[in-house]
Amino acid sequence: DFYNETVAKTFLQFYENTTRVVWNQFMEASWNYVTNITKKNREEMLHKDMERSQHMLFFGTRARLFKIARFQDPVVKRMLSKLQNIDKAALPKDELREYNKILAYMETTYSMAQVCLNEGPCLPLEPDLEEVMATSRDQKELLWAWQGWRDAVGRQLRITFERYVQLSNKAAKLNGYVDMGALWRSKYESDTLEQDLEQLYQELQPLYLNLHAYVRRALHRHYGPEFIDLRGPIPAHLLGKAPAGLVTEVGRAEEALKQMPRKERDGLPPPLSPPTPLPGNMWAQSWVNILDLVLPFPKKPPEDITKIMRGQHWKPKKMFIEAEKFYASLGLLPTPPEFWKNSMMERPTDGRELECHASAWDFYNSKDFRIKKCTEVTIEDLLSIFHQMGHIQYFLQYRNLSVIFRAGANPAFEEAVGSVITLSVFSHKHLLNRGLVSHQHQDSEEEVNFLMGIALDKIAFIPFAYLMDLFRWKVFDGTIQKDVYNQEWWNLRLKYQGLCPPVPRTEEDFDPGAKFHISASVPYIRYFLSLVLQFQLHEALCKASGHMGPLHRCDIYNSKMAGKLLEDVLKLGSSKPWPEVLEKITGQTEVSAKALMTYFKPLLNWLVTENVRQGEILGWPDFSCYFEEKY
Numbered sequence: 001d002f003y004n005e006t007v008a009k010t011f012l013q014f015y016e017n018t019t020r021v022v023w024n025q026f027m028e029a030s031w032n033y034v035t036n037i038t039k040k041n042r043e044e045m046l047h048k049d050m051e052r053s054q055h056m057l058f059f060g061t062r063a064r065l066f067k068i069a070r071f072q073d074p075v076v077k078r079m080l081s082k083l084q085n086i087d088k089a090a091l092p093k094d095e096l097r098e099y100n101k102i103l104a105y106m107e108t109t110y111s112m113a114q115v116c117l118n119e120g121p122c123l124p125l126e127p128d129l130e131e132v133m134a135t136s137r138d139q140k141e142l143l144w145a146w147q148g149w150r151d152a153v154g155r156q157l158r159i160t161f162e163r164y165v166q167l168s169n170k171a172a173k174l175n176g177y178v179d180m181g182a183l184w185r186s187k188y189e190s191d192t193l194e195q196d197l198e199q200l201y202q203e204l205q206p207l208y209l210n211l212h213a214y215v216r217r218a219l220h221r222h223y224g225p226e227f228i229d230l231r232g233p234i235p236a237h238l239l240g241k242a243p244a245g246l247v248t249e250v251g252r253a254e255e256a257l258k259q260m261p262r263k264e265r266d267g268l269p270p271p272l273s274p275p276t277p278l279p280g281n282m283w284a285q286s287w288v289n290i291l292d293l294v295l296p297f298p299k300k301p302p303e304d305i306t307k308i309m310r311g312q313h314w315k316p317k318k319m320f321i322e323a324e325k326f327y328a329s330l331g332l333l334p335t336p337p338e339f340w341k342n343s344m345m346e347r348p349t350d351g352r353e354l355e356c357h358a359s360a361w362d363f364y365n366s367k368d369f370r371i372k373k374c375t376e377v378t379i380e381d382l383l384s385i386f387h388q389m390g391h392i393q394y395f396l397q398y399r400n401l402s403v404i405f406r407a408g409a410n411p412a413f414e415e416a417v418g419s420v421i422t423l424s425v426f427s428h429k430h431l432l433n434r435g436l437v438s439h440q441h442q443d444s445e446e447e448v449n450f451l452m453g454i455a456l457d458k459i460a461f462i463p464f465a466y467l468m469d470l471f472r473w474k475v476f477d478g479t480i481q482k483d484v485y486n487q488e489w490w491n492l493r494l495k496y497q498g499l500c501p502p503v504p505r506t507e508e509d510f511d512p513g514a515k516f517h518i519s520a521s522v523p524y525i526r527y528f529l530s531l532v533l534q535f536q537l538h539e540a541l542c543k544a545s546g547h548m549g550p551l552h553r554c555d556i557y558n559s560k561m562a563g564k565l566l567e568d569v570l571k572l573g574s575s576k577p578w579p580e581v582l583e584k585i586t587g588q589t590e591v592s593a594k595a596l597m598t599y600f601k602p603l604l605n606w607l608v609t610e611n612v613r614q615g616e617i618l619g620w621p622d623f624s625c626y627f628e629e630k631y
């Protein structure tokens with residue numbers, strides 16, 4: 001009887017009792033696969049995924065039969081409506097089998113890809129290629145890594161991705177959504193999501209445009225006018241480190257060229273290819289690696305925390321313990337023994353194939369939680385561990401809820417928890433307190449340098465995080481057809497990030513596929529929203545901790561008040577609509593960029609002054625990429 005609420009409660013209890021086993025077995029099989037990619041583990045994982053999908057199909061189809069509108073209990077209504085979305089499990093069995101194989105193929109291609117030196121070893125992404133991207137001084141090597149990675153991953157995924165889109169949309173339609181983008185967006189329970197996102201992006205654009213113009217000027221200073229157009233996009237080869245030697249050589253060639261009378265020069269081929277230093281990051285999503293090149297006050301460079309960590313003989317285990325101590329200092333829950341026993345904190349040395357992209361795992365038995373990370377001793381990896389431990393803390397806080405509510409208030413909340421903590425960890429006050437920097441006082445110029453460092457990570461990230469799903473939503477809704485995937489990708493990279501590829505791209509390439517989340521079908525708008533949300537939460541937690549003064553100096557370490565505020569929210573899981581959850585912490589029901597703008601205000605003031613002084617053009621009205629004849 002589908003009108004009877006008591007029957008519904010019994011149905012939900014039955015779901016609860018059977019789900020734990022099915023989900024726990026699937027997580028175990030998934031873990032075994034991603035930490036040791038073998039044919040056997042793949043078959044086992046695919047088998048357990050089929051079982052999980054059958055289970056979802058059984059309960060999902062029945063959940064749809066209940067007359068939810070007639071029910072009184074809001075919890076029962078919320079549970080039944082969540083059960084109705086069964087994602088890919090709605091596909092017919094044979095297509096689901098095909099879809100799961102496609103998902104495994106794409107994610108595994110990414111995880112196993114390497115780029116081989118002519119007669120030398122082959123390098124995986126983590127840590128080798130990422131190390132090259134961040135620190136190499138040789139432009140040939142940088143371009144080799146950037147292009148090699150895209151050949152090894154993106155190109156391999158292109159055809160499969162087209163089939164992935166078809167099956168994704170079919171599954172979405174079977175769940176009552178117009179396409180998979182609509183299904184992904186439904187997790188935010190808002191029918192104004194896209195407008196709200198665009199509004200946030202517009203609010204943040206002045207910050208990005210000023211940073212972009214300032215960085216472009218610094219690159220122009222290093223690589224000369226032939227390679228950087230002060231009114232144009234930044235060639236996506238941002239850079240690892242300024243290749244000192246090469247620059248002077250190119251600089252010399254530049255000088256010689258400039259001395260020549262125009263008519264003589266015109267006949268010459270364009271100058272030798274610039275030291276196309278590539279993004280300090282494989283996807284130019286973060287520009288921290290060019291800090292030394294753009295430092296506002298170069299005479300006061302920040303201390304190299306990675307060097308200090310290595311000097312103090314930090315090991316991966318110590319990095320995890322450091323994060324554990326921070327969460328404990330807030331009065332939050334400790335990780336159980338299983339966490340330390342079962343996690344994978346370092347890349348195994350037995351030569352096995354595995355997925356190194358960091359992730360946090362809930363085994364849905366309220367006691368087994370793990371992190372998988374190929375940890376290197378760097379400050380980036382320390383912050384990444386804090387991010388992963390944020391996921392773990394969420395798991396711990398909601399572990400006694402019904403399995404239906406064991407998720408974040410929305411996906412952005414899940415991503416924001418750990419990132420909020422990193423805002424305190426990376427504060428000068430905290431680094432000093434933990435012995436990771438030595439000089440006591442940070443003067444106002446050092447403070448601007450500090451904010452520039454954070455901005456190169458967080459502000460540069462804004463347009464990238466926004467366009468990642470703008471691209472996929474358009475692919476899912478058919479606005480972007482498969483014959484133009486790559487040029488539409490670069491159109492978005494140009495429009496939002498003001499970046500160009502270092503070399504011409506074709507439709508043989510599939511550059512978006514070179515990013516983990518696209519190969520692993522992980523939505524990305526969560527990171528855009530998390531970026532705004534984390535500053536809003538940071539402001540609220542800092543206030544609760546009694547912090548006075550500028551937001552960027554706040555460190556909530558040891559604050560039980562801040563911890564309590566956070567705990568009250570995390571233990572709600574997804575049992576309440578996220579605006580209610582947000583209101584409990586911040587008093588507001590909407591995500592607002594105000595706190596982020598407050599945090600960066602001193603830097604924006606400095607950037608605007610500097611850009612006005614230089615007469616910078618904000619944006620890139622000259623929008624062609626440099627390899628198209630520009631001169």
Ligand SMILES: O=C(CCC(O)(O)[C@H](Cc1ccccc1)NC(=O)c1ccccc1)N[C@@H](Cc1ccccc1)C(=O)O
Pocket residue numbers: 357358359360361387388391414415419520522527
């Ligand atoms: O991808 C990550 C971190 C990995 C993760 O923790 O977000 C991970 C991604 C993932 C991996 C495999 C399957 C699904 C998602 N997410 C989790 O481990 C996770 C997500 C939701 C709930 C529980 C765990 N960060 C993004 C964005 C980012 C975030 C923070 C700082 C910098 C950059 C990136 O690197 O591009």
Ligand SMILES: [Zn+2]
Pocket residue numbers: 387388391414415
């Ligand atoms: Zn995450």
